Amino acid sequence: MKVLIRGAGVAGLTLAHELATRGATVTVVEKREEIAGNASWQAGGMLAPWCERESAEEVVLTLGLGAADWWDAALPGHVSRNGTLVLAPARDVGELDRFGRRTSGFKQLDTSGIAALEPALGGRFGRGLYFAQEAHLDPRKALLALRDKLLDMGARLEFGGCAASAPADVEVDCTGMADRRAELRGVRGEMLILRTDEISLARPVRLLHPRIPAYVVPRGENLFMVGATMIECDAAGPITARSTMELLGAAYALHPAFGEAELVETGVGVRPAFADNLTRVERDGQHLSINGLYRHGFLLSPAMAQQAADMILTKSRSKGVCS
Structure with missing residues (x-):
């Protein structure tokens, strides 16, 4: 399976890692010249599902509970589990x-x-x-480490353009606000x-x-x-x-x-x-999107990446919503 991912923020890179780990051939295309500069770069990096539950739906807690373990497994040594x-x-x-x-x-x-x-x-x-039981990481170090690990795993990362050099079976939009749909x-x-x-x-x-x-x-x-x-x-x-x-x-x-x-x-x-502040993974044929991460990028991106990878590799669902 060859997958093209548009966007090298936390959503795109976590999905790329999830897919590469499962054996897919992954290309990430980013319009910026480097990893820095997007909303993920400015994030706090808190893996705090219980604190976020104070102002979010129960599903944010449920899906966020595994975030620290996912990041720890993907990038050993990057997660601080000090609460x-x-x-x-x-x-x-x-x-x-x-x-x-x-x-x-x-x-x-x-x-x-x-x-x-x-x-x-x-x-x-x-x-x-x-x-x-909460944790945190440095989002900038995590993004750069994910980039380097993906390259070591054989993934392609192409910066400074919108067109991929290789064909793909599935395309995933992880571009955040660059996806100018009306409901965002x-x-x-x-x-x-x-x-x-x-x-x-x-x-x-x-x-x-x-x-x-x-x-x-x-x-x-x-x-x-x-x-x-x-x-x-x-x-x-x-x-x-x-x-x-x-x-x-x-x-x-x-x-x-x-x-x-x-x-x-x-x-x-x-x-x-989105209006309900919940993240969505959506599929339309061979095109998917992960969007609406709101203030929960590093907390929810692992769960969203797993949902999207399941859709891509098993083709069993057409839509997954964080709700």
């Missing part, structure tokens, strides 16, 4: 109760419990929720990368706020990703001043050391979403 810590400033502590009511899989922590997990945050927060909408996410050696975190920390919840994800080498806004807009462009201030304010509220951090990078990614 997720959810906190709130004293004035917003009621947000912790609301968050907890809408999900599961967590342990309640007091001040000493928070300090035991993250010494740098000791004494700063009175309560927290700890999701011990863009959800803009803005993020910062900060550098400071004055604080160390072992896991992603979500800071709750009734209007602007944010998260801080450690990236190693004293780098921290701070994200991300959720703006109903399909315009890319640079980050806004307002979003920059809000994200910096959230980082500072987590720990004042971030006030002296170096602002290394700002970024914007436009994530494709």
Whole structure:
């Protein structure tokens, strides 16, 4: 089976890996000149199905439970299984109760419990929720490692164009917002990368706020990703001043050391979403698509890749929807 995949974001590369592992001949075509620059490149990389359940349907939890294992098997050493810590400033502590009511899989922590997990945050927060079974990865390192592994497996990756050099039996569209179908909408996410050696975190920390919840994800080498806004807009462009201030304010509220951090990078990614915010795998003859990953790209792409690979190699289904 020869499969052509359009798009080298997380959806396209995870599908390519799934198919190559099962023996298919895979070609990935990407219009950009390199892996960097798409919405996947700007992602947080959190494999957090229980935290996402707070604002998502049950199916996101169900399909996301295997994500950390998939990534660990595909890219050994890239997944950090240190869980997720959810906190709130004293004035917003009621947000912790609301968050907890809408999900599961967590342990309640007091001040000493928070300090035991993250010494740098000791004494700063009175309560927290700890999701011990969650994980995270560096999405940029993961995408580059997937690219290199696919090349080693014999897959073709063609950048800077839209036409493949080899014929295919099946074609799959994984181009996200470039697939301009009417029912897709863009959800803009803005993020910062900060550098400071004055604080160390072992896991992603979500800071709750009734209007602007944010998260801080450690990236190693004293780098921290701070994200991300959720703006109903399909315009890319640079980050806004307002979003920059809000994200910096959230980082500072987590720990004042971030006030002296170096602002290394700002970024914007436009994530494709359907009206129900659920991902879809669809087939029409010899053409398939994976789209609508919304804010769950690294969490749901393994399950979507497995669904699509089943459709391609067994031809047993015409449609699979994350619902």
